[in-house]
Amino acid sequence: MSTPFLSLRDLKVHFSTEDGIVKAVDGLSFDLEKGKTLGIVGESGSGKSVTNMAILGLHDPRNTTMDGEILLEGKELISASESELEKLRGNKMSMIFQDALASLSPYHTIGAQIAETYRKHTGASKKEARARAIEMLRRVGIPQPDVRVDDYPHQFSGGMRQRAMIAMALVCDPELLIADEPTTALDVTVQAQIMDLLKDLQQEFGTAIIFITHDLGVIADIADDVLVMYGGRCVERGTKKQVLSAPEHPYTLGLLNSMPSLDGPVDVPLSPIPGSPPSLLNPPSGCRFHPRCAFAEKVTDGRCSSERPKLEVAEGRGSACHLTVEQKRELFSDYAATRHN
Amino acid sequence: MSNTNPLLDVSGLTKHFPIKGGFPIRRTVGAVQAVDGLDFQVAEGESLGLVGESGCGKSTTGRLITRLLEPTGGKITYRGQDITHADRKGLAPIRSEIQMIFQDPYASLNPRQTVGKIISGPMEINGINPEGGREKRVRELLEIVGLNPEHYNRFPHEFSGGQRQRIGVARALALEPKLIVADEPVSALDVSIQAQVVNLLQKVQRELGIAFVFIAHDLAVVRHFSQRVAVMYLGKIVEIADRDDLYDNPRHPYTRALLSAVPEATVDAEPRERIRLVGDVPSPINPPSGCRFRTRCWKATEKCATEAPPLVQAEGNKPGHLTACHYPETADTVPAPRLSKDPEAAA
Numbered sequence: 001m002s003t004p005f006l007s008l009r010d011l012k013v014h015f016s017t018e019d020g021i022v023k024a025v026d027g028l029s030f031d032l033e034k035g036k037t038l039g040i041v042g043e044s045g046s047g048k049s050v051t052n053m054a055i056l057g058l059h060d061p062r063n064t065t066m067d068g069e070i071l072l073e074g075k076e077l078i079s080a081s082e083s084e085l086e087k088l089r090g091n092k093m094s095m096i097f098q099d100a101l102a103s104l105s106p107y108h109t110i111g112a113q114i115a116e117t118y119r120k121h122t123g124a125s126k127k128e129a130r131a132r133a134i135e136m137l138r139r140v141g142i143p144q145p146d147v148r149v150d151d152y153p154h155q156f157s158g159g160m161r162q163r164a165m166i167a168m169a170l171v172c173d174p175e176l177l178i179a180d181e182p183t184t185a186l187d188v189t190v191q192a193q194i195m196d197l198l199k200d201l202q203q204e205f206g207t208a209i210i211f212i213t214h215d216l217g218v219i220a221d222i223a224d225d226v227l228v229m230y231g232g233r234c235v236e237r238g239t240k241k242q243v244l245s246a247p248e249h250p251y252t253l254g255l256l257n258s259m260p261s262l263d264g265p266v267d268v269p270l271s272p273i274p275g276s277p278p279s280l281l282n283p284p285s286g287c288r289f290h291p292r293c294a295f296a297e298k299v300t301d302g303r304c305s306s307e308r309p310k311l312e313v314a315e316g317r318g319s320a321c322h323l324t325v326e327q328k329r330e331l332f333s334d335y336a337a338t339r340h341n
Numbered sequence: 342m343s344n345t346n347p348l349l350d351v352s353g354l355t356k357h358f359p360i361k362g363g364f365p366i367r368r369t370v371g372a373v374q375a376v377d378g379l380d381f382q383v384a385e386g387e388s389l390g391l392v393g394e395s396g397c398g399k400s401t402t403g404r405l406i407t408r409l410l411e412p413t414g415g416k417i418t419y420r421g422q423d424i425t426h427a428d429r430k431g432l433a434p435i436r437s438e439i440q441m442i443f444q445d446p447y448a449s450l451n452p453r454q455t456v457g458k459i460i461s462g463p464m465e466i467n468g469i470n471p472e473g474g475r476e477k478r479v480r481e482l483l484e485i486v487g488l489n490p491e492h493y494n495r496f497p498h499e500f501s502g503g504q505r506q507r508i509g510v511a512r513a514l515a516l517e518p519k520l521i522v523a524d525e526p527v528s529a530l531d532v533s534i535q536a537q538v539v540n541l542l543q544k545v546q547r548e549l550g551i552a553f554v555f556i557a558h559d560l561a562v563v564r565h566f567s568q569r570v571a572v573m574y575l576g577k578i579v580e581i582a583d584r585d586d587l588y589d590n591p592r593h594p595y596t597r598a599l600l601s602a603v604p605e606a607t608v609d610a611e612p613r614e615r616i617r618l619v620g621d622v623p624s625p626i627n628p629p630s631g632c633r634f635r636t637r638c639w640k641a642t643e644k645c646a647t648e649a650p651p652l653v654q655a656e657g658n659k660p661g662h663l664t665a666c667h668y669p670e671t672a673d674t675v676p677a678p679r680l681s682k683d684p685e686a687a688a
Contacts, residue, residue, distance in 0.1 A: 016628070043533060111533060130348075154386030160621065188558070188560075188602040189618045190606075191602070192617060196617065219606070244607065245607070245608055258535070260562050260565035261605060261606075266564065269543065270565065271536065272535075279502075
């Protein structure tokens with residue numbers, strides 16, 4: 001088997017804080033191939049952003065301990081030096097953030113910010129870089145790119161800023177694009193435009209995308225594979241179809257059930273997941289989801305609270321739960337009935 | 342609904358925020374037309390959803406109804422009483438009947454006050470002394486919203502986001518209001534928590550018979566919560582109808598586009614084609630002439646640029662289903678929201 005493009009092996013990211021050690025990511029593994037989109041879903045504090053900052057090497061080494069392996073085309077990134085990472089960031093891998101206004105410098109024109117990245121990595125002249133910036137703005141669908149290239153971020157609308165961010169992230173034709181909730185701050189009609197744009201660009205350049213979101217609807221639209229995170233761990237993974245239409249983890253099931261839909265039944269209460277997400281300073285023992293899990297008592301010997309369920313992955317599909325396959329089939333069957341009638 | 346006296350009657354409601362500029366004397370050089378001529382009613386115990394994208398004026402509308410903002414024009418009638426320009430004194434008795442729930446559960450609770458103090462605040466201000474004392478009432482309220490009454494003496498930082506939003510709900514309920522304006526009450530919460538709060542609001546609305554104006558951008562949440570829904574675009578209502586009429590038979594092109602843009606977490610269904618709107622919402626400082634949606638609409642003609650479409654019961658609409666469009670969509674083409682439309686061909 002050839003080496004995957006990006007590979008995480010048992011990644012652990014721990015932060016030391018005044019109150020103790022926060023285990024933000026606690027043993028995460030996945031592979032990603034070129035031209036594919038991996039959707040990472042989870043609630044706030046589930047470790048999805050921390051994982052991706054770790055891939056880019058953006059954590060402060062003074063209070064962060066990282067363990068495990070991050071391999072980009074076989075090259076180990078955790079032990080890589082800052083200067084090696086600098087060569088990769090913006091060039092081979094880049095990132096789009098949620099809040100475009102906060103991620104762009106208000107004192108520099110959009111064009112200058114795009115050109116800067118390009119010049120740094122290719123050594124192009126100012127003139128070439130400017131032409132490239134205009135070209136990128138055209139590609140992401142900014143009208144009149146040769147005029148707007150000299151605009152400042154505040155002159156752009158929310159959707160246009162997000163497009164400019166995408167242009168900046170893609171200026172060096174990166175092979176890995178990490179999109180951290182890129183559409184969360186946008187309206188639905190603009191969100192739809194941005195997702196189409198990302199899909200088109202991916203098809204054109206064969207970029208591998210990691211798409212972080214809390215919205216399962218967005219996942220259904222854009223991802224090939226899905227990884228569900230809870231409390232710093234992966235609880236379930238598989239193809240989009242597997243995870244969304246036949247979830248194997250009670251948390252995924254709970255998420256799907258708690259979402260109101262446009263064509264589901266109304267006048268019945270939603271089925272929320274009780275309780276709130278765990279504190280990572282002092283996470284629950286065993287399965288981190290067990291205090292909120294509706295099925296925890298179905299597992300004998302209290303294993304849910306004493307023993308960490310293993311994530312068994314076969315052909316990219318797996319879940320970390322003590323319930324047996326038969327139990328799940330029986331307990332989860334109601335779900336299909338309520339959701340797809 | 343309109344034959345009985347509505348709880349709240351809004352007609353021609355307008356709010357323009359002046360823009361000051363110039364030197365040395367700052368003059369009014371323009372206006373942000375945040376809300377421009379709204380007409381709607383809310384019946385007693387009814388929940389009306391207000392949806393739209395950012396900048397469409399839905400929050401401004403909420404603040405006008407609660408009279409946190411002074412309307413520029415139009416009329417707000419609450420239980421037959423004109424409160425459009427009522428002063429502090431005139432509003433005093435009404436303030437206790439109209440309450441508000443805010444979006445950000447972190448910013449809307451005073452961090453220096455205990456939960457007990459926060460929730461009893463409205464009673465103190467209005468000089469209300471319930472039977473058994475305010476503390477007893479606060480404990481009851483905590484119980485209603487699903488919090489532990491023992492947490493009376495805790496501070497907001499000791500609670501999670503969802504729990505804080507429950508505190509906000511308890512505070513809004515303290516004066517037994519008749520109308521609650523909830524401005525994006527669940528959009529700051531995680532999905533699993535969001536459902537808890539939606540259920541709580543629904544329980545409150547049904548069991549206590551409180552009318553709601555539910556402001557949100559999430560169409561699925563609004564569908565779940567509201568009996569009637571108004572869709573806003575750039576300061577105007579473009580369509581208003583009973584929930585099922587609106588979601589099953591949207592007549593305004595914008596409503597259709599909005600519904601079709603909502604990503605849904607299903608992969609089994611046929612991949613639905615979507616209406617893709619091009620461009621962004623225009624500036625409310627200088628909105629398009631005629632129909633404000635025409636710059637992004639695939640059906641726009643000359644007429645749309647010159648003549649603003651009135652909000653009327655379009656042909657084939659059920660009573661109470663009003664649409665502001667010269668060329669309303671027809672139902673028999675493709676049922677929404679799984680409708681199809683090629684945006685490129687249309688543009």
